[in-house]
Amino acid sequence: MSRWYEQHGYVIVARNWRCKRGELDVVALKDGELVVCEVKARASNAYGTPAEAVTLAKQLKVRRATADFRASMREANNPLAALVNIARIVRFDVACVLGTQLEMLEDIF
Template identity: 50%
Template sequence: MTASRQAIGQYGERCAVRFLTDAGLVIVDRNWRCPTGEIDIIARDGDTVVFCEVKTRRGERFGTPEEAVTTVKAGRIRRLAAAWLAAHPGHRRREVRFDLVAVRVGRSGAAQVDHVPAAF
């Protein structure tokens, strides 16, 4: 991954965290990694554990952020969520939800953030 793409991704994740916390969610973990992958944001929305995939785009040349979460990607995130829950037994009995946070970055101005609860 190029430094520019990595910087855009990190910016998108910061925007997503700000948006989610402003919406009342509590961030529990960020960029959680295990040998099979990474979950961008894990949050709590009341009694629900929310696993968030953040997709940041500068344009739609490679598709929209929503199109980037394929069934294969969604399946991987679900497996990663199961691994996170196994590693954090205090959260196992809670409801679970999988959200998408789509961040669109223009040439100027603030990024546009769209939160799609239960996206996959």
């Protein structure tokens, strides 16, 4: 998924970032916007679509983990930390992988 963002001009800040409150699959930056992408993959729709797996509870977990990520960046000593901290917009995307097909749902929650 990181590759998709890189191909669209984003800078990858983190992949599979973990904290006590959850995990962030991909965190990227572009034009002052911080993008957090939740990746959901399914072999088929037999048990629901990938997007359906991003429940309200999962969204809340991702939002909380994002707050922890931003807090950790305030303490980080790297050039991207400053860019993360000044990002005024935080966007949440979902990357839906069904078999070999990718559908990006931008600003979905």
